[in-house]
Amino acid sequence: MNSLTVVLAPGPVHYLVCALLVCVAVAAHRSQRARQLALLLASWLFYVGWGAGFLSVLIASSVMNYLFGAALKRHVTAGRLWLGVAMNIALLGFFKYASAPLAGEPGLGFLHELVRPIGMSFWTLQALSYLFDIYKEEELDPSLLEFCLYMAFWPTVLTGPISRLPTLLPQFRQRIGPSLDDLSVGASRVLQGLFMKMVLAEILAAGWRPGAGVNAGFDRINGNLGGLDVWFLAIGFGFQLFFDFAGYSHIVIGAARLIGIQLDENFDRPYLSPTPAAFWTRWHMSLSSWIRDYVFLQLASLRRGRSWVYFSLLLSMVVVGLWHNASATFIVWGAYHGLLLVAHRIGQQVKRSLRYQLPQSLGLTLSWASTFLLVSFGWLFFRTQTLAQAIEMSRAVFAPGSYSDLSMPLTFYAVTSAIVMGYAMYHAGEALLARWRVANAPDGLHAVAIELMDFVLARRWWWLAPAMVVVALFVGLAIGDLKPAAPATPFMYTLF
Numbered sequence: 001m002n003s004l005t006v007v008l009a010p011g012p013v014h015y016l017v018c019a020l021l022v023c024v025a026v027a028a029h030r031s032q033r034a035r036q037l038a039l040l041l042a043s044w045l046f047y048v049g050w051g052a053g054f055l056s057v058l059i060a061s062s063v064m065n066y067l068f069g070a071a072l073k074r075h076v077t078a079g080r081l082w083l084g085v086a087m088n089i090a091l092l093g094f095f096k097y098a099s100a101p102l103a104g105e106p107g108l109g110f111l112h113e114l115v116r117p118i119g120m121s122f123w124t125l126q127a128l129s130y131l132f133d134i135y136k137e138e139e140l141d142p143s144l145l146e147f148c149l150y151m152a153f154w155p156t157v158l159t160g161p162i163s164r165l166p167t168l169l170p171q172f173r174q175r176i177g178p179s180l181d182d183l184s185v186g187a188s189r190v191l192q193g194l195f196m197k198m199v200l201a202e203i204l205a206a207g208w209r210p211g212a213g214v215n216a217g218f219d220r221i222n223g224n225l226g227g228l229d230v231w232f233l234a235i236g237f238g239f240q241l242f243f244d245f246a247g248y249s250h251i252v253i254g255a256a257r258l259i260g261i262q263l264d265e266n267f268d269r270p271y272l273s274p275t276p277a278a279f280w281t282r283w284h285m286s287l288s289s290w291i292r293d294y295v296f297l298q299l300a301s302l303r304r305g306r307s308w309v310y311f312s313l314l315l316s317m318v319v320v321g322l323w324h325n326a327s328a329t330f331i332v333w334g335a336y337h338g339l340l341l342v343a344h345r346i347g348q349q350v351k352r353s354l355r356y357q358l359p360q361s362l363g364l365t366l367s368w369a370s371t372f373l374l375v376s377f378g379w380l381f382f383r384t385q386t387l388a389q390a391i392e393m394s395r396a397v398f399a400p401g402s403y404s405d406l407s408m409p410l411t412f413y414a415v416t417s418a419i420v421m422g423y424a425m426y427h428a429g430e431a432l433l434a435r436w437r438v439a440n441a442p443d444g445l446h447a448v449a450i451e452l453m454d455f456v457l458a459r460r461w462w463w464l465a466p467a468m469v470v471v472a473l474f475v476g477l478a479i480g481d482l483k484p485a486a487p488a489t490p491f492m493y494t495l496f
Contacts, residue, residue, distance in 0.1 A: 022259060035176055036145055043154040043352035045117075050158075061091060061120075062151040065127040066144050072134045081135045085128060092124045096328045117159040121323060123151050129164050132294050138389075140165055146172055155256040157494045159248060161266040161286035164294055171261050178260040189254025196247030200419055204240040212409040214240050214416075221389045224373065226405030230380070230396045231409075236416040238379045239423070245284070245493050267426060271375075274367045276340040279375055287323070291316050310345070316336035325384075329390060333381035340374055 022042045048055040049416075068084035095116040130147075131488055142150065142165060149172060151157075167309055207213030214230065214236040217229065225233075249266035256263045266285050273279035280288045299312035314335065321334020357363070377397065384390040396402045 005066070033145070036149055036172055039154075039176075040077075040145060040149045040152065040171075043149065043152040043157060046154040050118045057091075057095070057120070058123065058152055058157075061124070061127060062148045063144070064091075065130060065151075066142075069130055069134050069140075069147075072131060073102050076135060076137060078135075081131060084131045085086070088124050088128055088131075092120060095120060102415070119160075119379075121192060122160040122162055124159060125162050125287075125323075126151060126164070128170040129162075129290060129294065133165065138166065140169070142169055153256075155252045155261075155491070156263065159245075159252070161249060161252065161264050162290055163263060163286070167264060168261075178258055182260050183448050186254040186257030189250045189257060190255075193250030193254060196243040196250065198247075201240050201243035201247060203234050204419060207409070208380060208411050208415060209409075211416070212412045217408055217412065218383055220407060221384065221393060223403075224392060224405060225396050227396045227399060227403040228413075229405070229407050232395045232413055232416050233393075234376045234379045234383075234431060235420060236412075238376050238473050239271075239384050239416075239420060241379070248493070271372060271423070272368070273371055273375075274364055275371055276337065276344045276374065279371060280337070280341070287320070291320055295319055305402045306496065310342045313341045313345075317341065326388050329381050330382055332387060332390070333378055336378050336381060342380075407425050418489060472490045 022039065044055055044059075047058060064087060065084065068080070068087070072080050072084065130140065130150075146169060147165075150163070150168055152269075153163070153168065156163055163386075205213050205215050207216065210216070214233060217233045218237070246267040252263070253263045264286055268282040268285065270279055270283040273282055296312055296316040301317060302308070315338070317334045317338030318331060319334070320337070321330040321332070324330045324333075328331050351357075358366070377394075380393050381387075381390045384393065
């Protein structure tokens with residue numbers, strides 16, 4: 001095993017030293033450089049815990065892109081830009097794709113021994129956005145220290161959100177120190193993320209007992225899965241991925257907020273999206289906005305005509321699939337969403353040409369339901385290992401006779417339904433409370449009630465998360481013989 005595969009299990013001392021360095025950065029009010037250096041050392045210490053050789057790759061990429069940016073600022077040319085882009089893609093491709101098995105065979109020679117540095121897909125996009133912004137002649141003047149901190153910032157280095165230098169650089173240069181609001185919001189976000197990731201995602205993945213979760217269901221692909229099984233697995237996996245990734249994003253955003261730094265949001269109720277286009281403005285927002293700004297808009301501007309815009313949409317989503325992994329399933333998944341976005345645009349044009357329009361509430365409901373089902377169906381390509389498996393599960397969906405066959409334990413359907421319905425009821429309750437607040441004038445008892453409601457809602461994760469855990473435990477005990485299964489796999493997006 002070479003140095004790039006040596007993973008050091010982060011221990012208590014590792015985290016303690018990292019925390020102390022962050023505290024030094026917060027306390028060092030007078031020296032901007034000292035704050036930044038302490039944060040950078042904490043970030044590097046945090047990252048090296050996942051791989052001794054990984055940190056060297058991160059530092060090399062940081063220095064390389066800083067030098068490319070400096071050269072580009074001296075003389076802005078397309079040649080220098082694309083050389084920098086090519087170097088980043090080559091570095092990412094070497095670790096992410098060249099060492100991957102091909103057609104079931106190990107990688108060539110020593111390549112199969114390499115392990116991609118964790119988070120490389122995320123911080124490579126951050127580096128590329130810096131080069132693109134320099135090419136557009138944006139005023140960015142980071143020092144080498146500041147740029148290395150931007151690339152390695154400990155809350156985002158593993159799994160994003162994919163940040164941009166114009167957002168972080170001004171904050172790195174300000175006096176770092178959390179306000180009371182930062183502490184309250186940050187702690188609440190961390191608690192919310194822990195509940196989503198460690199409770200909801202784990203329950204969906206592993207089930208209440210072995211063999212009753214999403215992971216076990218996808219292991220049965222070669223068995224006799226019925227149409228209802230496939231839909232529950234697709235929807236269950238979609239929510240598992242959402243709770244896992246959005247939960248981690250909450251933790252990251254909350255952790256940064258605890259030291260007074262605000263990161264961009266990554267999720268915004270994606271499963272309430274009424275259209276595929278709206279879904280991609282709410283799901284993995286930092287990636288979708290990056291693809292929009294640096295891929296789609298650049299491609300669409302090359303030529304005129306709707307057909308070229310449609311092709312640019314399709315190609316951009318294929319890039320999204322490739323970013324996850326260079327496998328047939330992810331390419332098809334990206335192309336599938338590209339086709340959904342194209343179909344949505346064509347549908348909007350057809351809709352505007354029609355004289356008859358459905359009632360707004362009915363049209364919105366049908367639009368949301370179709371978007372939810374189409375997005376959920378697409379998760380089959382994201383989760384299965386091969387296209388053959390995805391096709392086999394798709395056949396069950398389009399075979400009416402298979403819906404009478406139930407292959408999973410009954411608790412799988414019950415738990416999945418309860419979590420999905422609970423998610424819907426939670427957001428419905430939020431919307432009703434918001435409408436009630438607007439409908440009641442803030443005077444007398446109404447003013448007191450509104451202030452109390454705002455106070456409770458602003459801190460809802462202090463009481464809602466523990467309450468839902470207690471309810472889940474009581475439900476498990478009430479069913480009788482159910483015992484929580486083993487923990488699910490670690491954070492899923494570290495695979496990408």
